[in-house]
Amino acid sequence: MPQTFDLILKGGIVVNHDGRVERDIGVRGGKIAAIGDLSQASAAREIECRGLHILPGVIDTQVHFREPGLDHKEDLESGSCAAVMGGVTAVFEMPNTDPQTTTRDALADKVRRGHHRMHCDFAFWVGGTHENAADVPELERLPGAAGIKVFMGSSTGSLLVEDDAGIANILRRTRRRAAFHSEDEAMLRERKNLRVEGDPRSHPVWRSAEVALACTQRLVRISRETGARIHVLHITTAEEMALLKEHKDLVSVEVTPHHLTLVGPEDYERLGTYIQMNPPVRDELHRAALWQGLDEGVADILGSDHAPHTREEKDKTYPNTPSGMTGVQTLVPIMLDHVNASRLTLERFVDMTSAGPKRLFGIAGKGRIAVGYDADFTVVDLKRTETITNDWIASKSQWTPYDGKKVTGWPVGTVVRGYVVMWDGALETPSQGEVVRFEETLAR
Secondary structure: OOOEEEEEEEEEEEEEOOEEEEEEEEEEOOEEEEEEOOOOOEEEEEEEOOOOEEEEOEEEEEEOOOOOOOOOOOOHHHHHHHHHHOOEEEEEEOOOOOOOOOOHHHHHHHHHHHOOOOOOEEEEEEEOOOOOHHHHHHHOOOOOEEEEEEEOOOOOHHHEOOOHHHHHHHHOOOOOOEEEEOOOHHHHHHOHHHOEOOEHHHHHHHOOHHHHHHHHHHHHHHHHHHOOOEEEOOOOOHHHHHHHOOOOOOEEEEEOHHHHHOOOOHHHHHHHHHHOOOOOOOOHHHHHHHHHHHHOOOOOEEOOOEOOOOHHHHOOOOOOOOOOOOOOOOHHHHHHHHHHOOOOOHHHHHHHHHHHHHHHHOEOOOOOOOOOOEOOEEEEEEEEEEEOOHHHOOOOOOOOOOOOOEEEEEEEEEEEOOEEEEEOOEEOOOOOOOEOOEHHHOOO
16 A cells, blocks of 8 residues: 655755765654655655755754844744744744743743744753752753853843853753853953944954953863863854864864854954854954864854844944844855855755754754654755845844855755745745754653
């Protein structure tokens, strides 16, 4: 009797843990049910994918969707729409909202807001603070929790934990991998006079490589003393890459598309405050070191650090301008353009956006194309050339630093648990987002 499925992706080049092979994929009940030759099978919907590459669903583990409290910039619906339009099937969202995501109730509120309103699957980082350190073992195991995120610099209020004792107090209680923004807050305060009014090129002078390295050195030492696993977000310096390659037993490393692609000072002169990020885009010496760290495997995963602000906010005079840019929708096309330029292989891209997040954070049922896993796919056309424009951006902010950039390699389909959410630029099945599950908390 012929097999029947809900969906068949036919004849695509499946890129996975066993290489690149042309195969059909059958989906039933939101799961991958068969992989191979399904020419004798039938399905409610069949999509011809010949000439396209089918990747495990891309997972972006660092986004700021601003809800609640800052949703004039972004909200969970608009941010997740940007995600799926760019081929991203799941996101981990950050805790610096208003109120901050630092309690059981605040996390549960975000989960309620996201359920079947977000277009992709989701989890939320819980902010680690001095006040909630004792609750960390419970908080990091709650449904929808990606883990604990700590800001050692570039934050305000209780989310800022800049002292070694506070960091150690949190890490002694963690059992999962905790994530860190690593810039030395004391040094940032001392160096504020280096900011030049009206000149965003002074941003990386103020937030120098030394500021980042000093904090990361402290963080690694505390991680070593406590035996806790840590994840250092958006690494930007050659010195940090050299340090972290010596501590890979405990430390995982994220790099971002914008730090790999943009460069100072020329892009500051072109983009002004629209390139302003924390930690900042740096010069070619540091960018080259990030690529070397990627080539050597020191960098584990890619995260977009999608952090939108309105044009009105960005158009103020530096330094009275917020740091952050859009990124979740452009992660896939920007990095596929690097693949086509032979900066990294497609397999390495898959490792950094699917298998890597699964491995580091213990994501259950995602990150591979395998029978029994969630039917999450990012379908791409490696030969398609498009120009990224502000008009394409689905974020509320409606701008990108890549406006006008021509890229080769384009996301043509986003499938989340068997739902064809986006196909060829059209939103087909909105608002089916569910909580990402984690292996360490499946019993909860």
